[in-house]
Amino acid sequence: MKTLSLIASGAAVLFSTMAFADSHADVDPAVTARQAHMQLYAHNLGILGGMAQGKIDYNPEMAQTAADNFLALANISQATYWPEGTAEGTKAKPEIWDNMDDFMSKADDLAFEAEAMADAAGTDLASLQGAMQGLGGTCSACHREYRIRDN
Amino acid sequence: MKTLSLIASGAAVLFSTMAFADSHADVDPAVTARQAHMQLYAHNLGILGGMAQGKIDYNPEMAQTAADNFLALANISQATYWPEGTAEGTKAKPEIWDNMDDFMSKADDLAFEAEAMADAAGTDLASLQGAMQGLGGTCSACHREYRIRDN
Numbered sequence: 248m249k250t251l252s253l254i255a256s257g258a259a260v261l262f263s264t265m266a267f268a269d270s271h272a273d274v275d276p277a278v279t280a281r282q283a284h285m286q287l288y289a290h291n292l293g294i295l296g297g298m299a300q301g302k303i304d305y306n307p308e309m310a311q312t313a314a315d316n317f318l319a320l321a322n323i324s325q326a327t328y329w330p331e332g333t334a335e336g337t338k339a340k341p342e343i344w345d346n347m348d349d350f351m352s353k354a355d356d357l358a359f360e361a362e363a364m365a366d367a368a369g370t371d372l373a374s375l376q377g378a379m380q381g382l383g384g385t386c387s388a389c390h391r392e393y394r395i396r397d398n
Numbered sequence: 399m400k401t402l403s404l405i406a407s408g409a410a411v412l413f414s415t416m417a418f419a420d421s422h423a424d425v426d427p428a429v430t431a432r433q434a435h436m437q438l439y440a441h442n443l444g445i446l447g448g449m450a451q452g453k454i455d456y457n458p459e460m461a462q463t464a465a466d467n468f469l470a471l472a473n474i475s476q477a478t479y480w481p482e483g484t485a486e487g488t489k490a491k492p493e494i495w496d497n498m499d500d501f502m503s504k505a506d507d508l509a510f511e512a513e514a515m516a517d518a519a520g521t522d523l524a525s526l527q528g529a530m531q532g533l534g535g536t537c538s539a540c541h542r543e544y545r546i547r548d549n
Contacts, residue, residue: 280441283434
């Protein structure tokens with residue numbers, strides 16, 4: 248965690264002076280990156296959740312691929328995603344920066360449940376559904392405390 | 399590749415019937431996902447490239463983290479990203495779907511060079527710069543053939 252915070256602080260300073268050649272030039276690149284990361288969680292969770300809910304036929308290979316992708320994402324370092332001063336205009340609550348240790352421990356919880364999903368998703372539908380409980384729970388636990396609700 | 403194509407075809411059918419609850423409801427979720435994925439490449443490449451060009455002080459730990467993140471992304475399956483009929487309104491050239499095997503082999507080239515970067519980035523700046531040549535080359539090789547240029 249200390250290392251993560253150090254890197255995050257360093258990155259925050261660096262990024263504020265970096266010119267990024269992308270279409271979000273007015274948005275902090277850390278915000279763009281973390282939102283892209285969440286989007287990819289949603290993409291893979293859409294497949295797993297769709298199968299869990301019976302909206303998509305269960306396909307062990309597709310489920311395993313989505314679960315492996317999700318796990319790879321969960322293990323990607325978020326060290327550069329949360330520099331101070333990047334809450335405004337986003338759904339990130341300022342409480343994140345007051346509770347960075349707790350916030351990051353919730354990311355660890357997610358990675359733990361993602362591992363369980365990767366072990367379960369390709370086995371059968373019941374296993375996937377069981378793992379979805381834990382995985383969905385860690386999403387909700389973090390969103391409840393640290394993401395601003397849509398109205 | 400056959401497996402990839404099969405999954406991609408299956409996913410294309412599935413996604414066209416799935417309702418995604420995100421802010422890009424008018425955009426195919428495959429497009430949202432692949433653009434998010436590219437954004438995360440750019441995020442990590444911004445750090446590695448910034449160091450290679452001397453715009454960011456070389457920091458072995460930060461370089462290694464960015465390289466590890468990039469490698470994890472490069473190994474994430476793109477099987478659900480490229481359903482037929484999703485070129486319009488994006489920078490993806492229609493040639494992608496005429497040359498899917500070549501397109502996917504370019505993604506394999508990227509993963510190969512990302513591995514080399516992950517081996518080099520934390521060693522020293524010269525190693526990182528060396529690996530950047532190969533990695534940047536695979537980005538360009540694919541963009542040149544398959545991405546529409548900005549005007």
